[in-house]
Amino acid sequence: MVDEDNFMSVDEYMRTHTPDVFAVGDCAQKRDFVTRRRVPTMLASTACAEARIAAMNLFNLHVVKTFIGTIAIYSTAIGDIGFGTAGVTEMRAKEEGISTLTGIFEGVDKHPGNLPGAHTQIVKLISAKHSGVIIGGEVIGGPEAGELTNVIGLAIQNRMTVNSFLTAQIGTHPCLTASPAAYPLIKAAEKIAIQMLRS
Numbered sequence: 569m570v571d572e573d574n575f576m577s578v579d580e581y582m583r584t585h586t587p588d589v590f591a592v593g594d595c596a597q598k599r600d601f602v603t604r605r606r607v608p609t610m611l612a613s614t615a616c617a618e619a620r621i622a623a624m625n626l627f628n629l630h631v632v633k634t635f636i637g638t639i640a641i642y643s644t645a646i647g648d649i650g651f652g653t654a655g656v657t658e659m660r661a662k663e664e665g666i667s668t669l670t671g672i673f674e675g676v677d678k679h680p681g682n683l684p685g686a687h688t689q690i691v692k693l694i695s696a697k698h699s700g701v702i703i704g705g706e707v708i709g710g711p712e713a714g715e716l717t718n719v720i721g722l723a724i725q726n727r728m729t730v731n732s733f734l735t736a737q738i739g740t741h742p743c744l745t746a747s748p749a750a751y752p753l754i755k756a757a758e759k760i761a762i763q764m765l766r767s
């Protein structure tokens with residue numbers, strides 16, 4: 569059975585309406601993790617996550633192994649600048665009637681920032697206004713931007729809050745990461761926390 573957008577209808581175990589038939593990947597219906605709306609997000613990374621869920625449930629439903637919605641996580645590079653986005657944008661949240669707070673931090677992806685090959689690194693986090701649950705984020709930086717975006721994706725999937733970022737333990741190295749005192753994910757969360765305190 570296909571839905572009105574021609575995606576194969578599936579449940580959280582990736583089962584179609586036909587007994588013993590599963591659907592994953594671009595052909596399978598998607599629902600946004602945050603908004604719960606149907607979305608046409610077609611990504612190999614999503615397809616693989618869905619395939620793992622389907623495989624885990626082929627012969628026996630492992631009740632906790634369900635696909636809980638698509639977190640659109642994209643990254644790309646133009647020259648040596650990396651870009652990434654995960655979850656909902658501020659604009660999408662507004663369209664859905666979700667009140668948000670945002671924190672943007674601009675730092676450097678090595679420390680000290682004058683090391684050769686250091687890139688400016690900009691991280692934006694978007695949280696639901698009252699709960700502080702992280703629902704989206706964006707990164708512009710060097711080659712690490714893709715993996716940093718994936719960390720934001722994991723935070724969204726695990727419904728991490730601004731407070732959990734503030735207390736997060738991170739590993740840093742001068743040649744590989746921002747400084748522990750100016751780690752962009754934590755500093756962006758700090759900017760939101762300040763607004764939460766004031767509101």
Ligand SMILES: Cc1cc2nc3c(=O)[nH]c(=O)nc-3n(C[C@H](O)[C@H](O)[C@H](O)COP(=O)(O)OP(=O)(O)OC[C@H]3O[C@@H](n4cnc5c(N)ncnc54)[C@H](O)[C@@H]3O)c2cc1C
Pocket residue numbers: 592593594595610611612613614615
């Ligand atoms: C230009 C481009 C760039 C992309 N970049 C990214 C990226 O950076 N990151 C990312 O996560 N995703 C990216 N994607 C999306 C990603 O490629 C798809 O989401 C992913 O390949 C979907 O996997 P799938 O297995 O559902 O379908 P497919 O990979 O399309 O596989 C379907 C297979 O079924 C075969 N097939 C079709 N009909 C039949 C038939 N009747 N009988 C037998 N076989 C059939 C096809 O030949 C194909 O091999 C990109 C897509 C495009 C087009």
